[in-house]
Amino acid sequence: GIPWAAMIGLCGEAGRVESAKSLFDAMPERDVFPWGALIQAHALDQDLEQARRAFDRMPQHNLQSCTSMITAFAQGRDLEQAQRVFDGMGEHDVVSRTSLIQAYALNGHIDRARTMMLASKGGHDLVLWNTMLAAYALLGHLEEAKILFDRIPHRNIGSWNAILLAYIHKNDLIRAREAFDSMLERNPTSWTMMLAAYALNGDVVRAGELFQSVPHQDEIAWTLMIQANCHKGECKQAVALLRSMDLDGIRPNSITFLVILHGCSHAGMVEEGRDCFLAMSSVYGIAPEHDHYCCIVDLLGRSNRRLLDDAEELVESMPYLPG
RNA sequence: UAGGCCGACAAAAC
Numbered sequence: 001g002i003p004w005a006a007m008i009g010l011c012g013e014a015g016r017v018e019s020a021k022s023l024f025d026a027m028p029e030r031d032v033f034p035w036g037a038l039i040q041a042h043a044l045d046q047d048l049e050q051a052r053r054a055f056d057r058m059p060q061h062n063l064q065s066c067t068s069m070i071t072a073f074a075q076g077r078d079l080e081q082a083q084r085v086f087d088g089m090g091e092h093d094v095v096s097r098t099s100l101i102q103a104y105a106l107n108g109h110i111d112r113a114r115t116m117m118l119a120s121k122g123g124h125d126l127v128l129w130n131t132m133l134a135a136y137a138l139l140g141h142l143e144e145a146k147i148l149f150d151r152i153p154h155r156n157i158g159s160w161n162a163i164l165l166a167y168i169h170k171n172d173l174i175r176a177r178e179a180f181d182s183m184l185e186r187n188p189t190s191w192t193m194m195l196a197a198y199a200l201n202g203d204v205v206r207a208g209e210l211f212q213s214v215p216h217q218d219e220i221a222w223t224l225m226i227q228a229n230c231h232k233g234e235c236k237q238a239v240a241l242l243r244s245m246d247l248d249g250i251r252p253n254s255i256t257f258l259v260i261l262h263g264c265s266h267a268g269m270v271e272e273g274r275d276c277f278l279a280m281s282s283v284y285g286i287a288p289e290h291d292h293y294c295c296i297v298d299l300l301g302r303s304n305r306r307l308l309d310d311a312e313e314l315v316e317s318m319p320y321l322p323g
Numbered sequence: 324u325a326g327g328c329c330g331a332c333a334a335a336a337c
Contacts, residue, residue: 008325036326046334064326071327077335098327106335130328137329140337161329169337192330199331220331227331255332262332291333 008037017045035065043072052081063089067096074103094122098131105135114144130158137166157185164190168197192220199224202231217248223256230263238263239272254286261295270303293318 011020020041035058042051051072058065066089073082082103089096097120105113117132129152136145145166152159160183167176180186180194191214198207207228214221222245229238238260245252257280264273277296280286288296296314 040326062326067326069326074327075335093327095327100327102327108336125327127328132328134328138336156328158329165329187329189330194330196331224331258332 008041011041017041017047017050035062036068039065039068039072043068043075046076048072048076048078055085061089063091063093063096067099070096070099070103074099074106077107079103079107079109094120094125094128097122098125098128101128102131102135105132106138110135110139110141124153126152126154126156126159130156130162133159133162134165137162137169140166140169142166142170142172157183157187157190160185161187161189161193164193168193171201173197173201188216188218188220191215192224195221195224199228199231202228204228204232204234217250219245219250219253219256222248222250223252223259226256226263227259230259230266233267235260235263235267235269235272239276242276252284252286254289254292257284257286257288258291258295261292261299265295265299265302268302270299273299288318 008020008023011017011023020038035054038054039051042048042054051069055061055065055069066085069085070082073079073085082100086092086096086100097116101113101116101120104110104116113132113135117128120128129148133145133148133152136142136148145163149155149159149163160179164176164179164183167173167179176194176197180190183190191210195207195210195214198210207225211217211221211225222241226238226241229235229241242252242256242260245256257276260276261273264270264276273296277288277292277299280288280292293314300314
Protein backbone atom coordinates (compact mmCIF):
# COMPACT_ATOMS: atom_id res chain seq x y z
CA GLY A 1 0.00 0.00 0.00
CA ILE A 2 0.92 3.63 0.30
CA PRO A 3 3.81 4.11 2.68
CA TRP A 4 2.86 5.61 6.03
CA ALA A 5 5.48 8.27 5.69
CA ALA A 6 4.05 9.44 2.41
CA MET A 7 0.56 9.62 3.90
CA ILE A 8 1.71 11.60 6.90
CA GLY A 9 3.73 13.85 4.68
CA LEU A 10 0.74 14.49 2.47
CA CYS A 11 -1.46 15.26 5.47
CA GLY A 12 1.13 17.71 6.65
CA GLU A 13 1.36 19.42 3.29
CA ALA A 14 -2.40 19.64 3.14
CA GLY A 15 -2.45 21.24 6.56
CA ARG A 16 -4.18 18.26 8.13
CA VAL A 17 -2.05 17.89 11.20
CA GLU A 18 -4.74 16.08 13.13
CA SER A 19 -4.94 13.45 10.43
CA ALA A 20 -1.19 13.14 10.41
CA LYS A 21 -1.22 12.57 14.15
CA SER A 22 -3.89 9.87 14.00
CA LEU A 23 -1.98 8.11 11.30
CA PHE A 24 1.11 8.31 13.39
CA ASP A 25 -0.68 6.84 16.39
CA ALA A 26 -2.21 4.09 14.29
CA MET A 27 0.80 2.85 12.47
CA PRO A 28 2.70 -0.27 13.42
CA GLU A 29 6.45 -0.72 13.74
CA ARG A 30 7.26 2.76 14.78
CA ASP A 31 10.80 1.74 15.52
CA VAL A 32 11.69 1.37 11.85
CA PHE A 33 9.71 4.33 10.70
CA PRO A 34 11.07 7.48 9.10
CA TRP A 35 9.87 9.83 11.80
CA GLY A 36 10.57 13.05 10.02
CA ALA A 37 7.13 13.24 8.46
CA LEU A 38 5.23 13.97 11.65
CA ILE A 39 7.68 16.61 12.77
CA GLN A 40 7.42 18.13 9.35
CA ALA A 41 3.65 18.19 9.59
CA HIS A 42 3.83 20.14 12.82
CA ALA A 43 6.50 22.43 11.46
CA LEU A 44 4.35 23.20 8.44
CA ASP A 45 1.59 23.98 10.88
CA GLN A 46 4.00 26.42 12.54
CA ASP A 47 3.64 24.54 15.78
CA LEU A 48 7.17 24.21 17.03
CA GLU A 49 6.09 22.99 20.46
CA GLN A 50 4.15 20.07 19.02
CA ALA A 51 7.02 19.24 16.74
CA ARG A 52 9.39 19.15 19.67
CA ARG A 53 6.96 17.06 21.68
CA ALA A 54 6.64 14.54 18.87
CA PHE A 55 10.41 14.46 18.62
CA ASP A 56 10.79 13.81 22.33
CA ARG A 57 8.17 11.08 22.23
CA MET A 58 10.10 9.07 19.72
CA PRO A 59 11.88 6.09 21.21
CA GLN A 60 14.87 6.60 18.97
CA HIS A 61 16.05 9.11 16.49
CA ASN A 62 17.60 8.79 13.09
CA LEU A 63 18.98 11.09 10.44
CA GLN A 64 15.54 11.87 9.12
CA SER A 65 13.83 12.78 12.35
CA CYS A 66 16.78 14.85 13.54
CA THR A 67 17.06 16.68 10.26
CA SER A 68 13.37 17.55 10.32
CA MET A 69 13.71 18.78 13.86
CA ILE A 70 16.72 20.93 13.00
CA THR A 71 14.80 22.45 10.12
CA ALA A 72 11.85 23.15 12.37
CA PHE A 73 14.12 24.90 14.88
CA ALA A 74 15.90 26.76 12.12
CA GLN A 75 12.70 28.18 10.75
CA GLY A 76 11.31 28.67 14.24
CA ARG A 77 14.30 30.91 15.02
CA ASP A 78 15.84 28.73 17.65
CA LEU A 79 19.45 28.32 16.65
CA GLU A 80 20.58 26.90 19.97
CA GLN A 81 18.12 24.03 19.88
CA ALA A 82 18.98 23.33 16.27
CA GLN A 83 22.65 23.09 17.15
CA ARG A 84 21.81 20.91 20.13
CA VAL A 85 19.92 18.37 18.06
CA PHE A 86 22.76 18.38 15.56
CA ASP A 87 25.32 17.75 18.28
CA GLY A 88 23.29 14.88 19.63
CA MET A 89 23.30 13.03 16.34
CA GLY A 90 25.45 9.97 15.86
CA GLU A 91 26.16 10.73 12.24
CA HIS A 92 25.76 13.62 9.87
CA ASP A 93 25.33 13.88 6.15
CA VAL A 94 24.99 16.71 3.66
CA VAL A 95 21.27 16.91 4.34
CA SER A 96 21.56 17.40 8.08
CA ARG A 97 24.46 19.80 7.58
CA THR A 98 22.32 21.82 5.20
CA SER A 99 19.61 22.11 7.82
CA LEU A 100 22.09 23.38 10.36
CA ILE A 101 23.57 25.82 7.89
CA GLN A 102 20.09 27.16 7.26
CA ALA A 103 19.67 27.59 10.99
CA TYR A 104 22.76 29.80 11.11
CA ALA A 105 21.86 31.64 7.93
CA LEU A 106 18.39 32.57 9.11
CA ASN A 107 19.36 33.48 12.62
CA GLY A 108 21.86 36.25 12.28
CA HIS A 109 24.94 34.27 11.33
CA ILE A 110 25.02 34.35 7.57
CA ASP A 111 28.81 34.60 7.43
CA ARG A 112 29.21 31.58 9.65
CA ALA A 113 26.74 29.77 7.43
CA ARG A 114 28.81 30.65 4.39
CA THR A 115 31.96 29.30 6.01
CA MET A 116 30.12 26.11 6.86
CA MET A 117 28.91 25.82 3.29
CA LEU A 118 32.43 26.16 1.93
CA ALA A 119 33.70 23.62 4.42
CA SER A 120 30.92 21.14 3.85
CA LYS A 121 32.25 17.76 2.91
CA GLY A 122 30.54 15.46 0.48
CA GLY A 123 31.25 17.50 -2.60
CA HIS A 124 28.91 19.84 -4.36
CA ASP A 125 25.28 19.94 -3.46
CA LEU A 126 22.66 21.96 -5.25
CA VAL A 127 20.18 22.14 -2.41
CA LEU A 128 22.87 23.40 -0.06
CA TRP A 129 23.69 26.19 -2.49
CA ASN A 130 20.04 26.99 -2.98
CA THR A 131 19.60 27.19 0.76
CA MET A 132 22.30 29.81 0.97
CA LEU A 133 20.93 31.62 -2.04
CA ALA A 134 17.49 31.79 -0.48
CA ALA A 135 18.97 33.09 2.75
CA TYR A 136 20.86 35.83 0.91
CA ALA A 137 17.67 36.74 -0.92
CA LEU A 138 15.71 36.91 2.28
CA LEU A 139 18.31 39.06 4.00
CA GLY A 140 18.56 41.40 1.03
CA HIS A 141 22.16 40.46 0.24
CA LEU A 142 21.76 40.74 -3.49
CA GLU A 143 25.45 40.94 -4.41
CA GLU A 144 26.36 37.78 -2.56
CA ALA A 145 23.36 36.06 -4.04
CA LYS A 146 24.42 36.99 -7.55
CA ILE A 147 27.99 35.82 -7.01
CA LEU A 148 26.84 32.50 -5.67
CA PHE A 149 24.20 32.11 -8.35
CA ASP A 150 26.76 32.68 -11.10
CA ARG A 151 29.02 30.02 -9.64
CA ILE A 152 26.41 27.30 -9.39
CA PRO A 153 27.09 24.86 -12.22
CA HIS A 154 23.76 23.17 -12.76
CA ARG A 155 21.15 25.59 -11.53
CA ASN A 156 17.67 24.29 -11.15
CA ILE A 157 14.36 26.04 -10.75
CA GLY A 158 14.98 26.49 -7.02
CA SER A 159 18.14 28.45 -7.79
CA TRP A 160 16.29 30.63 -10.26
CA ASN A 161 13.41 31.26 -7.92
CA ALA A 162 15.84 32.25 -5.20
CA ILE A 163 17.63 34.82 -7.38
CA LEU A 164 14.25 36.07 -8.52
CA LEU A 165 13.33 36.58 -4.90
CA ALA A 166 16.58 38.43 -4.31
CA TYR A 167 15.77 40.98 -7.01
CA ILE A 168 12.21 41.36 -5.85
CA HIS A 169 13.35 41.87 -2.30
CA LYS A 170 15.46 44.76 -3.54
CA ASN A 171 12.46 46.03 -5.47
CA ASP A 172 14.45 45.77 -8.70
CA LEU A 173 11.51 44.62 -10.78
CA ILE A 174 13.33 45.21 -14.06
CA ARG A 175 16.06 42.73 -13.22
CA ALA A 176 13.52 40.47 -11.61
CA ARG A 177 11.57 40.36 -14.82
CA GLU A 178 14.72 39.73 -16.82
CA ALA A 179 15.51 36.78 -14.63
CA PHE A 180 11.93 35.58 -14.85
CA ASP A 181 12.00 35.78 -18.64
CA SER A 182 15.31 33.93 -18.76
CA MET A 183 13.98 30.94 -16.89
CA LEU A 184 13.71 27.83 -18.98
CA GLU A 185 11.20 26.40 -16.58
CA ARG A 186 8.80 28.02 -14.14
CA ASN A 187 6.65 26.62 -11.40
CA PRO A 188 3.77 28.17 -9.45
CA THR A 189 6.28 29.69 -7.05
CA SER A 190 7.98 31.57 -9.88
CA TRP A 191 4.70 32.94 -11.18
CA THR A 192 3.48 33.89 -7.72
CA MET A 193 6.61 35.81 -6.84
CA MET A 194 6.61 37.81 -10.06
CA LEU A 195 2.89 38.46 -9.86
CA ALA A 196 3.14 39.48 -6.21
CA ALA A 197 5.91 41.91 -7.05
CA TYR A 198 3.63 43.76 -9.43
CA ALA A 199 0.50 43.39 -7.33
CA LEU A 200 2.06 44.75 -4.16
CA ASN A 201 3.37 47.70 -6.12
CA GLY A 202 -0.12 48.40 -7.38
CA ASP A 203 0.93 47.80 -10.98
CA VAL A 204 -2.42 46.45 -12.12
CA VAL A 205 -1.47 46.57 -15.78
CA ARG A 206 1.66 44.42 -15.56
CA ALA A 207 0.02 42.18 -13.00
CA GLY A 208 -2.94 41.68 -15.31
CA GLU A 209 -0.74 40.94 -18.30
CA LEU A 210 1.26 38.42 -16.35
CA PHE A 211 -1.86 36.86 -14.89
CA GLN A 212 -3.08 36.13 -18.41
CA SER A 213 0.05 34.09 -19.02
CA VAL A 214 -0.10 32.09 -15.81
CA PRO A 215 -0.53 28.48 -16.95
CA HIS A 216 -2.80 27.35 -14.15
CA GLN A 217 -4.27 30.27 -12.29
CA ASP A 218 -4.67 29.12 -8.72
CA GLU A 219 -6.32 30.86 -5.79
CA ILE A 220 -3.07 32.62 -4.96
CA ALA A 221 -2.80 34.16 -8.42
CA TRP A 222 -6.42 35.31 -8.21
CA THR A 223 -5.91 36.69 -4.73
CA LEU A 224 -2.95 38.70 -5.97
CA MET A 225 -5.05 40.20 -8.75
CA ILE A 226 -7.62 41.15 -6.16
CA GLN A 227 -4.88 42.69 -4.09
CA ALA A 228 -3.52 44.66 -7.03
CA ASN A 229 -6.94 46.16 -7.59
CA CYS A 230 -7.45 46.92 -3.92
CA HIS A 231 -4.10 48.64 -3.90
CA LYS A 232 -5.35 50.94 -6.64
CA GLY A 233 -8.56 51.58 -4.77
CA GLU A 234 -10.47 49.55 -7.34
CA CYS A 235 -12.39 47.59 -4.78
CA LYS A 236 -15.45 47.16 -6.95
CA GLN A 237 -13.24 45.46 -9.50
CA ALA A 238 -11.73 43.38 -6.71
CA VAL A 239 -15.10 42.14 -5.58
CA ALA A 240 -16.00 41.44 -9.19
CA LEU A 241 -12.91 39.25 -9.45
CA LEU A 242 -14.32 37.12 -6.68
CA ARG A 243 -17.20 36.29 -8.99
CA SER A 244 -14.81 35.58 -11.84
CA MET A 245 -13.02 33.11 -9.62
CA ASP A 246 -16.31 31.33 -9.10
CA LEU A 247 -16.86 31.13 -12.82
CA ASP A 248 -13.37 29.75 -13.23
CA GLY A 249 -14.01 27.12 -10.59
CA ILE A 250 -11.30 28.40 -8.25
CA ARG A 251 -12.21 28.57 -4.60
CA PRO A 252 -11.07 31.60 -2.62
CA ASN A 253 -9.37 30.92 0.69
CA SER A 254 -9.26 32.80 3.96
CA ILE A 255 -6.43 35.04 2.76
CA THR A 256 -8.48 36.02 -0.27
CA PHE A 257 -11.15 37.35 2.04
CA LEU A 258 -8.66 39.03 4.30
CA VAL A 259 -7.33 40.94 1.29
CA ILE A 260 -10.82 41.95 0.20
CA LEU A 261 -11.88 43.02 3.66
CA HIS A 262 -8.72 45.08 4.00
CA GLY A 263 -9.42 46.69 0.68
CA CYS A 264 -13.04 47.47 1.45
CA SER A 265 -12.08 48.81 4.82
CA HIS A 266 -9.46 51.06 3.31
CA ALA A 267 -11.82 52.30 0.62
CA GLY A 268 -14.69 52.76 3.04
CA MET A 269 -16.85 50.31 1.12
CA VAL A 270 -18.88 49.27 4.09
CA GLU A 271 -21.75 47.38 2.53
CA GLU A 272 -19.57 45.48 0.08
CA GLY A 273 -17.21 44.51 2.85
CA ARG A 274 -20.02 43.36 5.06
CA ASP A 275 -21.52 41.32 2.24
CA CYS A 276 -18.21 39.64 1.56
CA PHE A 277 -17.77 38.90 5.22
CA LEU A 278 -21.18 37.27 5.39
CA ALA A 279 -20.68 35.37 2.15
CA MET A 280 -17.38 34.08 3.38
CA SER A 281 -18.91 31.62 5.82
CA SER A 282 -22.40 31.21 4.41
CA VAL A 283 -21.48 30.78 0.75
CA TYR A 284 -17.87 29.66 0.80
CA GLY A 285 -17.86 27.79 4.09
CA ILE A 286 -14.75 29.53 5.38
CA ALA A 287 -14.75 30.34 9.08
CA PRO A 288 -13.62 33.89 9.83
CA GLU A 289 -10.46 34.09 11.89
CA HIS A 290 -9.22 36.71 14.27
CA ASP A 291 -7.87 38.97 11.53
CA HIS A 292 -11.13 38.88 9.61
CA TYR A 293 -13.02 40.04 12.66
CA CYS A 294 -10.57 42.86 13.16
CA CYS A 295 -11.16 44.00 9.61
CA ILE A 296 -14.91 43.82 9.73
CA VAL A 297 -15.17 45.53 13.09
CA ASP A 298 -12.96 48.29 11.79
CA LEU A 299 -15.07 48.52 8.66
CA LEU A 300 -18.40 48.64 10.43
CA GLY A 301 -17.00 51.10 12.90
CA ARG A 302 -16.65 53.64 10.10
CA SER A 303 -20.24 53.35 9.13
CA ASN A 304 -23.52 54.80 10.22
CA ARG A 305 -25.44 54.03 13.34
CA ARG A 306 -27.42 51.09 12.02
CA LEU A 307 -24.34 49.22 10.94
CA LEU A 308 -22.62 50.16 14.16
CA ASP A 309 -25.23 48.10 15.91
CA ASP A 310 -24.29 45.27 13.59
CA ALA A 311 -20.71 45.73 14.67
CA GLU A 312 -21.56 45.48 18.34
CA GLU A 313 -23.59 42.38 17.70
CA LEU A 314 -20.71 40.90 15.79
CA VAL A 315 -18.21 41.57 18.50
CA GLU A 316 -20.44 39.86 21.00
CA SER A 317 -20.86 36.83 18.81
CA MET A 318 -17.26 36.35 17.82
CA PRO A 319 -15.14 33.69 19.42
CA TYR A 320 -12.27 36.06 20.15
CA LEU A 321 -11.61 38.79 22.60
CA PRO A 322 -12.07 42.22 21.08
CA GLY A 323 -8.85 43.94 20.16
C1' U B 324 9.06 5.58 -1.72
C1' A B 325 11.01 8.82 3.26
C1' G B 326 14.62 13.77 6.23
C1' G B 327 17.59 19.64 3.81
C1' C B 328 16.16 24.80 -0.78
C1' C B 329 11.99 28.66 -3.64
C1' G B 330 5.25 31.35 -3.64
C1' A B 331 0.20 35.63 -1.83
C1' C B 332 -1.83 37.73 3.97
C1' A B 333 0.52 37.26 8.60
C1' A B 334 5.14 36.16 10.97
C1' A B 335 10.28 36.83 10.38
C1' A B 336 14.16 39.85 8.29
C1' C B 337 15.79 44.64 6.94
